[in-house]
Amino acid sequence: MTFELADRVQTVPPSGIRRFFEIAEERDDVISLGVGEPDFATPWAARDAAIASLEQGKTSYTANRGKRELRDAIADYVADRFDLGYDPGEEIIVTAGASEAVDLAFRAFVDPGDTVAIAQPSYISYEPGVIFAGGDVLPVPTKEDDDFRLTVDALEEAGAQDADVLVLCYPNNPTGAIMREADLEPIAEFVREHDQIVLSDEIYAELTYEGEHTSIATFEGMRERTIVFNGFSKAHAMTGLRLGYALGPADAIHAMNKIHQYAMLSAPTTAQHAALEALDSCEDDVREMVSQYDRRRQFVLSRFREIGMDVFEAKGAFYCFPEVPDGFTAEEFAEAVLHEQGVAVVPGDVFGAGGEGHLRVSYATGLQDLREAMNRLEAFVAAHG
């Protein structure tokens, strides 16, 4: 017999990243600038705490919403860092990565037929997540002229006034764009005016290289309609430990927890111990990693300018988003540079509307490799100029 697949699963095309992954894996001389996770290991103190928790046999489930101690620590952390006030008892849920939290939100707030506007280019999971939940996706392309920030014009042009939910991801994967307070203000106004829910993925918040990250939930009248997603994968280099969280009004978090308790029961216990220690004692490690990323960011941006590829000044996450030179589509360029020079980058189209003609270049890689990769890119551009 053949399995009859559900329509909503069949609707979703295979990930565009997968193909490049397969080509890159075939060769052993590839320097990859296609990686969407830190090259650092989790700070040792956090790993040590995880090991200690295993030694002590702390391997049972935790409360559905996560260990109370961890939720308390998260509440203190987000209050301190981002001026976000949430009650650890009712308004925080700890999940298996921020990705789980985002999925819970789609399932908790999106009904079949609801429209979910997604500011794009963006992380590749939002669109399938909406489709799996039965919703309709409305891509809202952002533009290089706006430094890939979302504007009310872009929202109106896409028809987002009719959307029920708006998904934001700033600092942005894949562009590295950030939204300042002044950029968010009109978006908040738009959302309030059209009575929408905002799902704000702020996983890269700590990786903001100029000024401080501002959350849209801090604007007047926004807290009640916003879910903020964050986690330990990026800033604390804990991707494989799978730990994230969502912050929101009690009834919304309660609804997400309803799904979470059946689907996941609780986030990985060992990872929760690591996360608690990460918040307790790893601030210096985070600062050090951020300063390393910042140097690499400046290095890569400088090199693109020297090579003669147009690149806007990315100020967040660990990506920059250069323009593909004339004569190539993003996909052609990415494929050719991988074959000819052994450098892996991801074509921008993969990340949705507005990404075409661009490449996502990750600088979550040591400087030595970055230097070599940029030299190879330079040789490629020179050979095809």
Next chain:
Amino acid sequence: MSEREVLELLRENARYSAADIARMTDLDEAEVEAAIDELEAAGVVQGYQAVVDWDELEDERVRAEVELNVRLDRETGYADIAERLARFPEVTALRLVSGDYDFDMEVEGDSIREVSQFISEKVAPVPEITQTVTHYVMTSYKENGIEFGDGDDDDRLSVSP
């Protein structure tokens, strides 16, 4: 402030070129070179050396940590003794420390015999030195902030979202 940043980067990797440091900072290449000149002239940067894991080489290299106790008198201070010891090329590091002994001295040579002879014939006889305790280094795991070993393999997926 810019010197501080340049210093930090040189401490990370002294072989970064001025051009690379300029790319990583808000400085231009000439400013980086000026900052390095200034750091050297002021004596902040005293030199540049490779960090070596001797275990990876065929040739034997013997290193020892030597604890030294000294007796001072009216004419002789720590600095005088240090100056005398530091002149020996066998001495690679010399520090005055707190605790049970006075100086912490690192010595290098081609053989245990050479290092032992150096300590017994050149160091111990110094009149102010009252005691030496020599610890031969058996294995080094980390030097100058660099962990020794095969290096971490990058086991991340080569392309990920």
